Amino acid sequence: MSPARLRVLGVERVGPYALLRLGRGPLDPGTPGQFFMLRPPGLVVPRPMSLCLAPPGELAFLVDPVGAGTRALAGLERGDGVHVVGPLGNGFRLDVQRPLLLGGGIGVAPFPFLSARLGRPPALLGFRTAQHAEAAALVPNAEVVLEPTLVTELLSPGFDVLACGPEPMLEAVGRLEPAAQLAWEAPMACGFGACYGCAVEIGGRLARLCVEGPVLGGRVRGQIPAMAGKVAAA
Amino acid sequence: MILNASGCLDPLVAPDVARRLDAVVTKTVTPLPREGNAPVRIAETDSGLLNSIGLANPGIDRFLADVLPPLLELGPPVWVSVGGFSAADYARSCTRLDATAAAVVELNLSCPNVAAPEDEAAAIVAAARAETDKPLYAKLSPALPDIAAVAGAAAEAGADGLSLVNTIRGLALDPATLRPRLATGTGGLSGPALRPVALAAVHACFRATGLPIVGMGGVETGRHALELIAAGASAVALGTVLFADPGAPDRVRAELAEEAALHGFGTPAAARGASHERVAAAVNGPRAERERLRLKL
Ligand SMILES: Cc1cc2nc3c(=O)[nH]c(=O)nc-3n(C[C@H](O)[C@H](O)[C@H](O)COP(=O)(O)OP(=O)(O)OC[C@H]3O[C@@H](n4cnc5c(N)ncnc54)[C@H](O)[C@@H]3O)c2cc1C
Ligand SMILES: Cc1cc2nc3c(=O)[nH]c(=O)nc-3n(C[C@H](O)[C@H](O)[C@H](O)COP(=O)(O)O)c2cc1C
Ligand code: FES
Numbered sequence: 001m002s003p004a005r006l007r008v009l010g011v012e013r014v015g016p017y018a019l020l021r022l023g024r025g026p027l028d029p030g031t032p033g034q035f036f037m038l039r040p041p042g043l044v045v046p047r048p049m050s051l052c053l054a055p056p057g058e059l060a061f062l063v064d065p066v067g068a069g070t071r072a073l074a075g076l077e078r079g080d081g082v083h084v085v086g087p088l089g090n091g092f093r094l095d096v097q098r099p100l101l102l103g104g105g106i107g108v109a110p111f112p113f114l115s116a117r118l119g120r121p122p123a124l125l126g127f128r129t130a131q132h133a134e135a136a137a138l139v140p141n142a143e144v145v146l147e148p149t150l151v152t153e154l155l156s157p158g159f160d161v162l163a164c165g166p167e168p169m170l171e172a173v174g175r176l177e178p179a180a181q182l183a184w185e186a187p188m189a190c191g192f193g194a195c196y197g198c199a200v201e202i203g204g205r206l207a208r209l210c211v212e213g214p215v216l217g218g219r220v221r222g223q224i225p226a227m228a229g230k231v232a233a234a
Numbered sequence: 235m236i237l238n239a240s241g242c243l244d245p246l247v248a249p250d251v252a253r254r255l256d257a258v259v260t261k262t263v264t265p266l267p268r269e270g271n272a273p274v275r276i277a278e279t280d281s282g283l284l285n286s287i288g289l290a291n292p293g294i295d296r297f298l299a300d301v302l303p304p305l306l307e308l309g310p311p312v313w314v315s316v317g318g319f320s321a322a323d324y325a326r327s328c329t330r331l332d333a334t335a336a337a338v339v340e341l342n343l344s345c346p347n348v349a350a351p352e353d354e355a356a357a358i359v360a361a362a363r364a365e366t367d368k369p370l371y372a373k374l375s376p377a378l379p380d381i382a383a384v385a386g387a388a389a390e391a392g393a394d395g396l397s398l399v400n401t402i403r404g405l406a407l408d409p410a411t412l413r414p415r416l417a418t419g420t421g422g423l424s425g426p427a428l429r430p431v432a433l434a435a436v437h438a439c440f441r442a443t444g445l446p447i448v449g450m451g452g453v454e455t456g457r458h459a460l461e462l463i464a465a466g467a468s469a470v471a472l473g474t475v476l477f478a479d480p481g482a483p484d485r486v487r488a489e490l491a492e493e494a495a496l497h498g499f500g501t502p503a504a505a506r507g508a509s510h511e512r513v514a515a516a517v518n519g520p521r522a523e524r525e526r527l528r529l530k531l
Contacts, residue, residue, distance in 0.1 A: 001250055002481025037478075044283050044425045045276075045477045069278065085480065189276045189283060190477035193247030196261070196287045197276035199269075206269045206290065211247060 001192070003039065003046075003083035008076045009058065015134030017106065018074035019052065020061045022082065029054035030087025031094070032114035033164075033183050033215040036061070037191040039083040040072035045189040046085065047073065048210075050110035050164070052138070059084075062135065064106035088191045089214050092181050094118060096160035101125075101139070102151050102173060102180075104165025105132060110183060112138040114162065126151040126165070152176060183215045236459075236483050236490075239450045239473030240315040240340065240373070240397075241287065246301070249308055251476065254483035258310050259471065260301070262317040262342045265326055267293035277406045277415040282425030282452070283474050284406050286418040289317055289345055294327050302334060311337035315373070317345060321361035328365035339368050341393075344375035344400035345422070356387035363392030371448065373397035374439075376431045382442035395446040397471070398435045402428065425474040428452040433465045440466020440507060454482075456489025460497070463490075464508040 006022040013019075020038075027036075029051055037046035038061065047069040053060035065074040076082060092110075094117055101111050101123035108125055115121065123142040126149070127133040136144045145151060152172045155161070161180035163173045170182045186198040186209045199206040202216065235256040238245075244261070245252030252258045270290025277284045292301065297314075305312050314336045316327045324341055331339055341362055343355045359372055372388040374381055376399035385396055401422025406415045414420070432451025440447060449467025452474070453459050459470040470490075475482045494502040 001248065002485070003479055039478050043278060044474060045278055083478070187274055187276050189278075189285070189474075190480075192480065193244040194242055194480075195276065195285065195477055196241070196270060196290050197285060199273055199275060199287075199290065206273075 001085065003037075003085045005081045006059070006084050008078055008080045008082060010078050011074065011076055014062065014138065015131045016064070017132075017135055018063045018065065019138075020063055020073060020076060022059045022061070022084065024054075024057050024059050025084075027059060027084060028087060029059060029113070031091030032110050032117050033091030033162075033181075034087035034089050035191065035214060036084050036086030037088065037188070038073055040069040041076070041080070041082070043069055043072060046083070046191070048088075048185075048188045048191055048214075049073075050183070051087065051113050052109050053112045054116075062106065062109040062138070085191065089210050090212070092162050092183070092215050096162070098159050100155075100159035100161050101142075102155065102161050102163040102165070102169075103139075104151060104169040106135075107163070107165030107169070107183070108135050108139060110164055115140055124151045124154055126169070179217065181215050181217065184209055184213055186210075186214075235469035236487050237313070237448060237469060237471040238476060238483075239471040240342065242473040242476050245308055246304055248480060251480045251483065252308050252310065254481075255310050256469070257313050257337060258305065258308065259313040259340060260297075260305065260315050261291055262289050262315040262345065263291050263294050263297045263327065264289055264317045264319075265294050265323050267291065267296065272417040274415060274417050275421075277421070279404065279406045279423070279427075281427035282404075282423050283477075284404050284416060284421040284423055285401070286416045286421035288418070294330055298330060298334065302336065306335050313338040313340050313371070315340040315342050316362075317342040318358075321358045324358050325361040325365050328362045328368075328370075332366040332368060336368065338371055338395075339366060340371040340373050340397055342373045342400070343388075344373055354387075355384050356391040359388045359391035359393050369394040371395040371397045371446075373400055374435070375400050375402070376428070376435045376451070377402050381435050382438040385439040385445070386442045389443045389445055393445065395448065395468075396439055396443065397448040397450070398439055398467075399428065399432045399451050402431060424452070426452045426454070429458060433461060436462055436467050437465040437509060441510065453486065454479075456486050456491070456493045459486055459490045460493045460502065460505060461509075463494075463502055463505045466507050466510070468503070468506060 004025040009021040039046040049061040052062040065071040099121035103125045120140040161177045164183035188198045189195040193211045198209040271288030372393040404423035428451035446468040449462030450471035499505045
């Protein structure tokens with residue numbers, strides 16, 4: 001389980017986000033919704049990132065630079081090396097009849113890979129600004145809404161919803177579509193069950209999101225205390 | 235000998251990592267199940283990782299029924315880390331563990347994320363000693379005002395070894411809101427910041443007790459491991475480094491052998507205590523001290 005040292009092929013700006021393109025090395029892309037741990041240069045613990053795109057020979061990640069770790073990842077340059085472990089966790093179930101991808105903000109990250117695997121299903125994406133919405137170009141068949149409109153306002157029944165986005169959005173989606181598959185986030189130090197840092201309430205008890213998730217059914221995930229600094233990060 | 239640090243590996247989720255270790259150490263087990271502290275529980279700081287996991291564990295009953303049996307099947311000897319809130323808590327867990335195939339009991343006398351046990355370290359060791367013949371390692375906090383004295387008292391109370399060190403209390407603030415980043419406010423700091431702190435603790439306790447010592451705190455490379463051994467450690471545990479590099483056991487073992495050879499030691503174990511020979515020869519060592527006194531006379 002040693003980390004693979006992958007080479008940076010390029011870093012492209014997508015609105016305020018950075019698309020970090022890495023040579024695939026020995027790693028498998030896994031299932032959409034699974035994640036990889038990327039170690040930002042100079043920092044102590046790696047950061048979890050969903051796989052965004054898996055072109056032949058590549059793994060690409062869409063990074064929202066919100067703090068020291070994500071800024072260091074977004075600041076990598078072509079030719080740099082980066083240590084990567086993965087794929088980890090449980091991704092989306094792909095055995096769905098009428099998929100609809102529902103995303104908010106950086107929650108769009110796993111959708112390009114997911115869309116390709118599901119045969120380009122419709123997607124509904126919400127962003128804070130038009131600049132953030134540039135990321136929608138990575139997802140085929142996407143309809144975009146900007147705040148204050150919320151994706152849940154446009155959600156019509158009859159779809160198998162696969163969602164990724166900020167916690168309040170996922171909670172709202174879970175209330176509307178109890179069978180939805182939701183990709184949650186929590187701060188993670190290891191990604192493979194070692195640190196117990198990623199505990200969230202699942203089915204009424206605290207459990208490790210990296211082991212049981214990050215994709216969970218809508219009903220399983222309960223309310224957890226609001227994450228400190230979440231607003232600042234959003 | 236390379237171990238994992240308690241709470242830094244779940245051998246059942248990552249058996250391939252566990253099998254690369256010379257012994258696996260469990261997350262601290264308490265008499266009753268604990269969910270642990272509310273999230274957010276981790277934050278990286280400028281100098282290391284801050285955590286406030288709060289000893290999340292299934293409690294000794296479920297541990298003995300569901301966790302220990304598959305752990306024992308992995309291969310490496312199993313060290314069980316035990317925690318509690320009174321000497322009686324530790325004693326009860328030791329009674330239960332005595333009948334198992336656990337190799338060693340590590341007494342966690344030092345978690346910064348839960349209320350400290352009321353009884354003194356030595357009293358806890360004595361209570362545990364009365365209940366089991368298994369080797370007992372006392373895990374101490376580097377924040378103790380005189381760690382060598384506590385280590386000496388633990389040795390007298392029957393400890394067979396020491397685990398040094400646990401994390402040290404720290405606080406991280408959100409840069410935007412200036413509020414604590416962890417839900418509990420403070421947490422335990424691990425990683426690079428602990429390296430010199432751990433070296434000092436190992437150094438002092440080796441002198442005071444001569445007991446076997448599992449050294450830990452910020453070890454990332456073979457060089458860091460060799461330094462702990464030179465300060466007096468007989469084994470080294472990997473904690474935070476495993477989060478970034480689950481392949482660290484093999485890597486550090488290989489680097490350690492290389493570093494030891496570079497310094498002229500046949501084996502890493504031969505380097506144990508090497509830093510003390512140098513200290514003894516320095517101006518403030520006992521021999522130099524005697525020499526100064528003699529010259530004064
Ligand atoms: C399974 C998974 C997949 C992810 N995929 C992506 C992705 O594809 N692209 C992407 O940009 N980000 C993704 N994230 C989030 C990303 O990992 C965090 O933003 C990152 O770890 C923050 O690290 P930092 O050092 O930049 O910020 P820090 O300085 O650690 O934190 C900055 C702020 O963000 C908050 N924060 C930290 N970690 C998280 C978190 N995991 N979730 C919510 N808030 C957090 C902190 O409280 C703080 O206010 C994912 C998270 C998970 C769990
Ligand atoms: C996330 C985390 C959880 C920990 N849990 C425990 C624990 O349950 N019991 C214990 O004795 N020490 C625990 N520790 C402390 C470590 O065992 C170790 O003493 C400390 O982290 C120093 O080593 P390091 O710098 O290599 O991580 C924990 C440390 C971390 C980072
Ligand atoms: S991130 Fe470490 S246990 Fe989940």
